[in-house]
Amino acid sequence: MTRIVDVARQAGVSTATVSRVLNGKTVRPELATAVHAAVAELGYVPDRTARSLRRRSSDVVALVLPDVENPFFTAVARGVEDVAQQAGYSVVLCNTDDDPAKEARYLDVAEHENMAGVLIAAAPGAPPLGNLLARGRAVVALDRAVRDDVDQVTFDNAALGRRATRSLLDRGFRRIACVTGPRETSTAAQRAEGWRAALAEEGLDAPDELLIHANFRVDGGYAATAGLLDAAGAPDAVLATNNLVGVGALRALADRRVPLAGSADDRGTATGSAATGVGIVGDLPFATSRTDQVALLPLNPRGLGVTAAEMLLERLDGLDSPARHVVLDGTPAADAGRVPA
Template sequence: MATMAEVAARAGVSTATVSRALSGKPVSDEVAEAVRRAAAELDYSIDRTARSLRRRYSDVVALVVPDVENPFFTAVARGVEDVAREAGLSLVLCNSDDDPEQEARYVEVASEEQMAGLILAPAGPDPRLDPLLRKGRTVVVIDRLVDAPLDHVVLDNQALGRIATEHLLALGHRRIACITGPQETSTARERAEGWAQALTAAGATPDPQLLLHATYRVEGGQSAMHELLDLPEPPEAVVATNNMVGVGLLRALSTTTHHAAPQVSVIGDLPFITSDVAGAVTMPLHPREMGTRAAQMFVERLQGETGPPRRVVLDPTTPEPLTRLLTGPETR
């Protein structure tokens, strides 16, 4: 049986547009005709799929993020909501506070309330998704990797850590520190790996004293920066692997009497109150695209896509967001 994704590919439109066209919602005459023709050629019926979906679950999707106050996840939510609304889905935003127990409770609620599924930025490497997966619900993972055969939308975190460090190396710095997130978090590990790779490639051996794991919060970055400044030989420059860590780092520097404050490179956009800090270089991450791509994959699964797990990697090495779609067992 043909899927909505196949109809969309043949008509040259999005799956959301196919849904609108076949549901009688406003689209241009040209698009409507292209969709109807593609559906007829593939013998596709949206009514059959819609009836099946209504029997099984509601038109509600939950987005669970570790920190709803982080502007990164606010932008992710906007991308998800845009696609969900166009596909006729309602969005519920949940804050896990980076707590696996709270996250597991939201998974249970999504299952009990017969939600269509979950888009999840996991609090840990092994989220408890069984209540949803046993019911065949759709789950898409964003931002952080989990060891499960699910669709993912993530960043190329090693590249982010490497590029942020290479920028500081190009300015002549060699004693470069890295403040990253918890060791159990894939983004934290991978960005730290990129930091070490860049230093090694430049002939500057990474100093274990200069790699600090903190919470992905303002307080974590602030405390870690003070720890670095208290070293007998403080770093010349620092990579902050998260926007909130970057804010904390800059707060620490603003209150220190240290006469030679280090150069700062932040992975992520700083909130507007700190965006004009002199000497701080930021790397935009395009979180709204992450939300958009995750929601598109979610809708495709909901509407019949049955292929193997996919991983979309948002590539930071180009001026415009570039995605690499990896499919099959080689994804991790």
């Protein structure tokens, strides 16, 4: 393998000068061109391991996610990756399954691999960021709030819950259930709060039996919705506070042949007696049916990833301001290349 000394010899300069040329420090122009020529001729590429050891920081960032199979988070990953890659960083994807133990293990690896920074959508409970922060590593929390004093970028989840609920109210639904994620997951709790607030604004009650804390996956949404439909006093609409729960809800309806109600008016006219409305905080990139009856509130996870990655890069560039909290509206940029859903 060609090393920096080979380049130095070839260019007739010292290794220090080669390093300086490659890292953009000032060097006499003719030496710089000699170095560039040598680099080109030998096909030299610096060994990133050695660089990391000396710099005490690698050019890898960790992206710690609760569920890589969730299209929401894969879109986040895309956004992060595009930005990071552009800046010459690689992204290691770490999947925690919302398990604090797996999360802790990954944070440990990030620390001891000397990764440049960490982006994390935290599992329930407080993520152990202490060591990383003590070492001065850049950390940005995304999607889910954390207690630590670090940069954070989240959606305004209460507002999202409220808006999605309101769009169901606007369609005439009155008895609206909320299927959300685990109590300890901040997004789940806040969106449910938004649901409660929207109902309250309308003078409606938010009874306990209409708020279900499921898991944030398809099976959670499916079981919760099935339970709601089968119980006495079924709701006339269901708000799913994330995309996968929404998929589960729709599938539960489909399996029971319960028609989808676009508005409360549909409930009388539909063939089934209990046509039900569905609202989703999120969208359905892999829907296999029309979704125009569903009250979707599309988010922009890619933008979340982009913003978080940019904030991390700023820190890696040496920004030393106090921790910033960015709250995104959640409104998606117009994403190209999507099939009209």
